[in-house]
Amino acid sequence: MNCLFCNSTRINESYLPSTIYNNKKFDYLRCSNCSLIYLNPVPSDEDLIKMYPPSYQNGVDRSILNNPNQKLIGLRYSYAKHFDLLRSINFKGKMLDFGCGNAHFIINSNHHGFNCDGAEFNPRHVSVLNNEISESDFFSVDEFFQSELKYDLIRLSNVFEHFTNPINMLNQIKSKLKEGGYLLIEGPIETNFNFALVFRKIYFNLRKKLQPSWIVAHTPTHIIFTNHKNQLDVFNCLGLSTIHYELAEAEWPFPQSFSKAEGLISKLNVVIARTSMILKKLNKNWGNTFIYLGQN
């Protein structure tokens, strides 16, 4: 399968072990041209239904964060970071959170004076959102793409890495932006350089050498594993101009603290993650979390 970013056929094995899911083997390939690592094959509709059953979305979260600077779980920035970015461009328009989940960001951004709608994949979940949140409009992704609606800003948080056809999806999303509209994307950037990644690569490569039949059994929800260079190439190729791009280092998926780490390996992982977070300060291009703001 050609590279999901640059369509190159110069493809090799990556350091990531294959995984078995839904009785199928999924490999992680690496593009020699742009260094993207991607899942092969991409999950079928049947795999996706199993990965994201209707119960996957757990309703609506109307809670307002007392402190918008609060660090959120996983590879993402605080809501305050998003609000500051929006204020830095004097944003007054209407935005849409694409892949809005339980609508927590929408509730919080409306509370802070912004005006945000949402799109989600599961139509049943969309009707729950529409019933419970009257101040915003919610659409299924199909509805949204088929509509005439255009937005001043579309936000994708922890969504990009799940796209099975990232270039096509970004083009469709871009077509829903008004002229001069903004695309705001954040999430993991999993093959970008950081100190912890060096350890992971050494461990995975060594284990693959020692145990060639090594296969794991995790759910392959992430399809693309990017770095800052191939990301920016893709965003530039879309015709967007970069307004802001920033990388950070979070401890995830390692435990947040020593007290939460059980066993020696886990504690060692905390040390590696902490060291990686400190060393990140040496280079702005290092990190495992990104936020991008581009203009149409």
Ligand SMILES: [Zn+2]
């Ligand atoms: Zn490529």
